[in-house]
Amino acid sequence: KPAFFDWLCRMGDTTLILGHRTSEWCGHGPALEEDIAQANIALDLIGHTQMWLGLAAEVEDEGRTADTLAYLRDAMKFRNLLLVELPKGDMAVTIMRQFLFDAWHHDYLGKLTGSSSPRVAEIAAKALKEVTYHLERSSDLVVRLGDGTDASRRRMQDALELLWPYTGEMFVSDEVDRAIAEAGIAPLVEDLHADWTETVTEILKEATLELPSGTAYAQKGGRTGRHTEHLGFVLAEMQFLQRAYPGASW
């Protein structure tokens, strides 16, 4: 049970923080279509957060809710991937991150639809529909911007180099993951690596981008609560009202 709770927080916190970063673009996108798309992705991710953290709260059964989990934990208790908490950067960073994450997210959700937990399977099935579209869109943009102008290619390549060291964390299991795998709730993330690498390699090739060389030292720790310096600022902003007006209803 504690492992299940932890694992659900990893899912929900990751979608929550990525949704936050995505929503920062609101009104500042490079094209109207992009404003709409980013808001839409953020909306989907917040929806997933409500489901994952809602289930986490149920599983924990100590009176917390998706909202109290989202708004009343400090950074050390957050379990999101480091990748999603990095600043939004320019649109190249935003899109490249979305792609690197979507390729993993899509595969993972696909596997989770066969989870031994019917609740997990149900959430995964709902989310998968939206994430299928996210991946289509982010892959497509990676290709178009990579194989666009010199300037757009350079930005996309820079974004890739910046983010690459943070992708390793998506494929490293710990005791929590192993307990969850043994219970048949989720596959081991290591098993996703080969397919992810294939997808990413193929799209980057089409985008005329170069896969970063060597095995970058994987930045990790988000899933056990060791974050970057950025998360604290995200939470200070996100949680302000709940912290400043405890117990108020909105």
Next chain:
Amino acid sequence: KPAFFDWLCRMGDTTLILGHRTSEWCGHGPALEEDIAQANIALDLIGHTQMWLGLAAEVEDEGRTADTLAYLRDAMKFRNLLLVELPKGDMAVTIMRQFLFDAWHHDYLGKLTGSSSPRVAEIAAKALKEVTYHLERSSDLVVRLGDGTDASRRRMQDALELLWPYTGEMFVSDEVDRAIAEAGIAPLVEDLHADWTETVTEILKEATLELPSGTAYAQKGGRTGRHTEHLGFVLAEMQFLQRAYPGASW
């Protein structure tokens, strides 16, 4: 008494928020000397805040302290000038703001050393020493950067245009100010305008900068709690720990 409390918050909140903005430069200044100077100014301003808000808490006599005033009020209750809450911008904005503020602050503190309230006079005398140095330094930099390169002049002029509409608020009294003036605690800020204009005009002339034309519509409201959209973000960051861990001692 409520007017006195309000007025003290206006003083203390203004130094607090300017200190916050100044401290954002920490480690990111254009030269080592500037890193040191900015940290020093921030330090002075936080020191003034402790005195002003400390006295405000005493005057109110409801068990609050300088810290609870600084950390547990939301934006609507803050009484700082709008000028000081604007983002730090580039170093031109930071220095120009400091100058426009110092020229007012220095004069005001000078007059406050003759306050009918011995406590106010004492705080003003302490602060005045530091602010005399702030004004010397910011005037000097305005001159040197204004009369520097074309690029530095342009940045200083842009900063001046940006900030000018926010200077009017320093010279507008309301009932609180009038009550304070009647009690002999502080002069009416309108009385500072002529000297300030003279100082500013002279320095800007030496800096080869142009005084913004016409009477810009004064942006105001900070001193009665109507702020810009920026203050909320400042407070979310500044107050996070006190909000997240109520009652903890640090």
Next chain:
Amino acid sequence: TAQERAFQDRIDAGEKIEPKEWMPEGYRKTLIRQMGQHAHSEIVGQLPEGNWITRAPTLERKAILLAKVQDEAGHGLYLYSAAETLGVTRDELFEALHSGKMKYSSIFNYPTLTWADMGAVGWLVDGAAIMNQVPLQRTSYGPYSRAMIRICKEESFHQRQGYAIMMKMAAGTPEQKEMAQDALNRFWYPALMMFGPSDKDSVHSEQSMAWKIKMNTNDELRQKFVNETVPQAELLGLTVPDENLTYDEQTGDYSFSEPDWAEFFEVIKGNGPCNRERLQARRDAWSEGEWFRDGLTAYAEKSAKRRAAAALAAE
């Protein structure tokens, strides 16, 4: 001219004018100005609400706000498309916005300072917008009319969501109630200003009414808005910040204080609290997005060439 008379007859008969059809140059220009300004308002209107998305107090409120801002961008899209049928491109309209040649609704030059503002904007600003827009569903230009029909449906949904936030706040803790009252205090007069200057000072009005580009006078709509909104404020337990507000049993109208028109014209001139920042935000988004748009264009051209080459090879 005879052509102009025939055109006016069609309008008087309630016919819709469609893109390819003849229209007076003034009609076209007025429409472009009005639709462009409306489109720009949707786009700039994302900013004051976007300001609170990262700070929305619950996941549900965050989702609702995101969906709303997304709708606004969508409305912008409809309206730019509708304007394009008049022979002006979206990029031309953007440039007119960025250069200050075209305006957007002045209401968005006011800041959103507390969460209650998300309520007040939905309730009052969308409320006033709907009051303006509902009659425009019957406007004479076909694409504009159809865009307004889609938009009005969503806007009234937004207004209800805004009012729901106000209800929560007004019935909440003392601090929340204070925020709600403060939001009403700050947005009341700017909302009244949204209908434009008093009829006696309003330019462009008469011809626009004849062309059915404008369907009601500013003062008519303002009165209607006040009549609908005052009881809503009372229901919330909030006080409309107008000492002169009185109800006339005979006419069913409230009489109310005029907004400060000097402030209105100052804001129009660019001296509102957020004019500089709103416009700068849009300019920055545009200029920082240039590489992005250029990249997509370059790719589209390359792909077209590749397809052409492949087609040639296949022959």
Next chain:
Amino acid sequence: TAQERAFQDRIDAGEKIEPKEWMPEGYRKTLIRQMGQHAHSEIVGQLPEGNWITRAPTLERKAILLAKVQDEAGHGLYLYSAAETLGVTRDELFEALHSGKMKYSSIFNYPTLTWADMGAVGWLVDGAAIMNQVPLQRTSYGPYSRAMIRICKEESFHQRQGYAIMMKMAAGTPEQKEMAQDALNRFWYPALMMFGPSDKDSVHSEQSMAWKIKMNTNDELRQKFVNETVPQAELLGLTVPDENLTYDEQTGDYSFSEPDWAEFFEVIKGNGPCNRERLQARRDAWSEGEWFRDGLTAYAEKSAKRRAAAALAAE
């Protein structure tokens, strides 16, 4: 050579070498590298603590932290000035930092994640720095020695302030205590790494010791640090994250686990959690500050010309 022997004799006799005096090229180079790296560490070291200034939990803590970071910049100033006596300019040293040719202490590539880290950095990081620096007060190069004397006085003050934060946290709420323990867990091994690799793997050491540029071996200092720090951790009620920690009554030494040297070399190589961001922050500060420095230089030149012209006119 005889010159070199005479030089070494002076050092052995405890004399200080002063800027204008002859010195071997290797001595000069080693000193520039070491002092430059130390200066850079002070400058980059502003960043992890600067990260919490805007979030310091009380006004007093904010003031203390500001004063501390200001001191660090001041130390950087002393050290760059001391290095300049060896014929290298501050700007050259900055360029070497920005290009990655010169390093700074790897400890600053670790993030500061909670307020307890402000305690841990003062207690452990400044503590380890002092351990390195106290003997350097007796180093053979005069300006370096004098800079270290000034610096050490302030550093030990910083260490006490850091420990005071840890005491508050460790004696605070359960959450605060958790943060304190977590900070110790994260900073313990990186602090041990601050003394450099084990003596058997350490380059440059022997010659530096002979020249009194380095006064003790890495392992000696590390042992001394552990011996002093473990009882301090116990006093706080915190657990040093080392299962193998044992006290040897006979030697008075603690035996302890080696840090993960693979991690150490990864961080040196640039793959630590914050390498990219720390260096980028300094590069950005430098390049965004170019107009500022150029402006001051241009003004200085103009003023000099004006003064010269005025002097000429006065003759």
